[in-house]
Amino acid sequence: MTVVYDKYDLRATASRALHYLTSMVDPDYDNLPYWLIGINENPAWAEHCRVDDAELVASWYEAIVSVRDILGEEKGADVEASFRRHIMKSWGEHGLRYHEDYPWSKTNHSSFHEMAYILSALNRMLANNPDDKEAERRASELVRGMRKLIIQRKTKTFWSGDYEEPEVIYEFPNDVYLRDGGFDQSCHTGRGELSIRNGMMLHALTVRYDQAGDEIALDLAIGIANHLLGVSRYFNWKMEFFGHVHSAVWVASGLVRLGRIAKESRYIEKGKAIYDYVRSLSSSFGWVPEYAQWHPMDEEHCETCCIKDMIECCTELIEAGYDECWNDLNLFIRNQLEENQVKDGKFVAVDNTQEATVARTYQDIDERVIGGWSGGALPNSISLSRFRSIAGCCVGTAPQALKLVWDRVISETPDMLVVNLPIEKETESVSVEVGYPNEGYICAKVKQDGVVAIRLHPWMPEKVTFSVDGNPVECRVENGLAIFPTVSEGSAVELSHELETVEHTEEVAGGEYTGIWRGPDVVDLLPHGDPLRLYQRRADMPKEYPEASQRGGGKGFNMAPTEQKR
Template sequence: MSNPTYEKFEPLRNAKLVLGYLTSMVDEKADNLPYWLVLPHKKPAEAAHCRVDDAELVGSWYEAIDAVRKMLKTEEGAPVQLSFYRHLMKSWGEHGLRFHEPYPWTHTNHSSFHEMGYILPALNRMLENNPGDQEPEKRASELVRGLRSLVIERKVRTFWSGDYEEKEPVYEFPNDVYLKDGGFDLSRHTGRGEQGIRNAIVLHSLVRRYEIAGDEVALDLAIGIANHLLGPSRYFNFKMEFFGHVHSAGWVASGLVRLGRITGSQRYIAAGKGIYDYIRSLSSSFGWVPEYAQWHPLHEEHCETCCIKDMIECANELILAGYEEYWEDMTLFARNQLVENQLKVSSYVVTDNTRPDGEGVSYREIDKRMIGGFTGGSLVNSISLSKFRSIAGCCVGMAPVALEMVWNRSVEFRDEMVLVNIPVDKETEEATVSMNYPDTGYISITPKRRCDVAVRAYDWMGQDLGGRINGITCVPSREGNLVVFRNVAAGDIVELEHPLETAVVKETVRGEEYSVSWRGCDVIDIFPRGEHLRLYQRNLHIPKYYPSAEDVHFTGAVNYGPTQQAQGKK
C-alpha cells in the first residue's frame, strides 16, 4: 500500500484548508467580518466587502467554521467563530428580522427573506451546541414568529364557480425584501424573480427549529410555505421540473423531504424526491450540478458549490426516508466535484503586500488566504479564474456543511454494528477504518469492542468481494446492500477487497461529451482537459497546474514556484 499513485479522498484535509480560509479571509478591524468577494484575477488580487458579508455570510460562515472545527476536533478558529456569533446577535429589527450594520459599502438597509434561510440554520446550530443559550433562542423564536406574521395567508379560493375554503395552510410572502425604514415597499424588489422558491429556502431550518425546540409556529410556517410552493405558486410542473435557481430548489427539496419525515406526509417526501431527481438529470454522475435550470443553454452553465451541498443534503434526507439508493450520489458527489471545487493552488495570483488595506478592500497575502475557498462557478473540467465568483463567499459557507454531513455518516455505529457507508480513513470511538481508493479496492476495519462489522456495497465494487479477518480468508454474509462480518472481536482486523481497474466512460455533461476516467468511486482524470485550473488531475506524479495562454496574459508571467509578488505597484 506504499507509494500511492492517486490522490485519496481525505475530508479532514479539505476541512483544514477551508478552516484556513474562514479564519483568514476576514476583516480583523471589523471584528472578523467575512469578505464575500475575492478577485484572484485582478492585478493585484483583492478581497472586498459588500452588503452580503453582514447579511447571509455571518450565518453561513458560523455554520461552516463550526462544522470543520468539529470534524478536526480543534480549538483553532474559536475566536473567529465567536466573532461570527457576535455579528449574528446584532442588527435585529422589527418582526424579529435580521438586517445589517450600516457599513460604508452598504446601501438601502433591508432584510431579505432568502437571507433568513441562512440565519435560522446558524441559530439552530447555536442551540444544538448550547441548548441553554437564551440569546439565540430568543432570536430564533422571534424570527419564526416575525416571519409568520408577515406572510399572506390564503384562506379562500374565490373563483367564477364560487368560494372555496382552503383546507390546509397556504402562506407566501408579499415581497422578497423588507426595508428597515419602510417595511414592504412593493415598488422595490431584488430583481431576482422566483420569489416563491427563493423565499422558501428557510423551509429546512424551520423543520429543524421544530425538532430542536418543539416550536409549533415553525412547523406551521413550514407546512404553509410548502403548500404554497406545491400548489398555487405553480413553480413546479407535474414532474417536479422547474425553471430557475437550482440552489434554492435543491435546498427546498431537502426541506420538503425532512418535513415529510417529521409529519409522516409522503407527498412532501415525493415532491422533494421529484425535485432532486430532476436536478440530478441535469447533473453529472460525479457531482457537477448546474447553477440554473432552463435559464441559459446548458453549455453556458457553471457549477455553484452551494448546489452540490444541497444535493448531498437532500440525498441524506432521502436516505433517512428509506431511499438507500441515494448513498451512491452522496458518495460520488462528495469525493469528486465537491472537493474538486476547492481552491488548492494560487501560484498564478499577483499580490501586492505593500498596499495597505482600507475602505473595505484587502490586498494582504490574498494568494495565501484564498487557499481552501470554494468556487461559485466551475466548468466540468476546470475552474475559470476570470469568471465572477471564481471564489464565492456563499459557497465557502455551504461546502463545509456538506463535508461534515458526509464525514458524520461515512462511519456509523448502531445496533452493535460498525457500519462503513463511505470508504474513508477515519478513527471513531468504536473503530479504526482505512481505505486505499483509488489505488486499490481495499477497506480495513478494526473494531475497538466486540461487535458486528458491515461495509456498504456499491455496484462499482463488482461481484468479486473477498473478506479476511486477521489475514484468514472468510466469507461475509450479504444482507441487502451490506457485506456483514458477524461477532468480530476487539482488535481483529477485518479486510474487504475487490479488483479495481481504470474504466473510461463517456458522459455528456453541460451539453458536451467527456471521457471520464474512474477508479471505483473516484474520478482520476477527465478529457478534454480544461483551462485555467484543471480539475480531476489526481495522478500524484503529474503537476496540478497547467497555465494556458490566457493565464499568461492576465498574470503577466507563469511561475511554478513561490507566488509572484508585485512590489510597489499602485
C-alpha cells in the first residue's frame, strides 16, 4: 500500500496564524492581544498581562503584516490598524515607549529588550511606507533617546594603571526605565543577563541604519556590540554562553548584519560562532532549546521564538556568503516550526457560560487557539501543563519567520531566476510545484524567457536528473545551483530524483530521537510523544489529539467556582 504524507504548505500555516492573530484579541481594548493562555485549565481561558501592551503589540503587528502579505488577504486589516494604534500610544521621556495604565498592570516602565520589538515594528512600517512620518519620528526619537541613556566606558582603570578603551563601548545602567522614576537600581526585571537582554535591539538598530542611514543607530549598534563581545564577558572565546537563546541568536543576527554594513568581518565571525554553538544544541530538524546551560538538557523545551531567530540568522549569514545555511533555513521552517503550531483545539476544555472579567475571557478558547505557537515543545510533543504551552511571544515571531522564508523561495536578478527552496509558490514569473515528501521533484513552470536555476540541497541523492518539458537535459552545476540555459516562456523545468525513507537517530533535548525522513521532511518521529503528539504527517490517517472530555472538560462543561483551577 502506498503511504501518502501531508505536503508542507507555508500559506496554510500563515492562514492559521492569521486566524489566531485576529481571534486571540480583546475588542473591548481595541484588539489588545492576550499573552497568557490557560490551555490546560478547566475551563481554559485567555488573560491579559502587562506585556500585552509592550512587546506583543509590536511583534504581533509584524506578524500580521507578514501573514497578510503572504496571503494577499484583506482579512485582518482592522486588527493590524489596532496594533499600530497601540504602538503609537504611550510614548514618553527619552523617546521611550511605555504601556497604558491597565487594571492588570502595576509598575509602569520601559524595558530595553522590549524596545527591540518596538524599533523592529517601526522599521517594518517604514519599509512598507518610507513616507510614514509618524513612524519615522518615533524611530528617530527612540534611537536618540536610548543613545542619551547609555554609559560609555572610556577608561579601564586596572591594578597596573589607567588605559583608554580603544573602541566605543556602550551599556545601559539597568534593564528598566521607570516612567515616573527613571533608572531606579532597586527595581529590575529579575531576568538577569542584563547585557544580552538589553542587546537584543542590535538587529533592529542595524536595520534602522540600513533603511534610513541613521548614523546614531549605527553608533549605538557598534557600542553595544563591542560591550557584548568584550567587557560584558557574556560569551567565552568560542562564543558559547550560559542563558537565553532567543536573546543571543537575535544578537547574532545583528552582529552578522553589522559586520556587513560596517565591513568588519570580526562581527560576522562572532555572529556565526554564536549560531554554530546554538546549532550544536539543536536538532537537525529545528528543535532549539530555550536556554543554554541553565537547565539539564532533558529539562529544556523549545521556545518557537528561538527557531525564528535561527532562521533570521540564516538569512543574514546567507547574505554574508554562507550558502550552507540554505539547508537549515529549509529544514527548520518545514519541520519543528511547523509542528510547534497548534492545528486542532479539541483537547481544550471550554465553558462558554463562564462570565468574563476585565482581564480574562473563557469564550471559544478551543477555536481561538488554532494557529498559535508553543513556547514549550519537546521534539515530539507539546506540553499542556507548562506555563507557555502556547506563548504570545512565539505567535508574534513565528509568522515573521514564515515571511523571511517566503520572500526567499524564489530570487530573481536580470540574469537568472533561482528556485532556492522546495516550497510551492507562484509569482508573476514562475509557478513552483514540489513533490516532497511523497515524490522527489521540484518543477518550475516559467512565464517568461530566461535562465532558470534550482538550488541543490545536501539531502538530495547523488543522482539527480533534469528535464525541460519532460525531455532530459544536461545542466551546469555552479555554486550549488543546477542551471538551465535559456528557457522559453511556458516551459516546465524539473529537477527529480529517487526519494527513499531514511531513519536518522540523534541525541537532542537530553534524549535519543529517531526521525523518519523523506527528503527534507520528517514524516514521523520516534518515540511518539504526548499529550499533543507532533509529526503526524500521514495524510491517510486521522490525527491523534486528546479529547477535552477525557480530562473532565468539553464544550458546555460547567464546574463550580471552587473547583476551577486558577
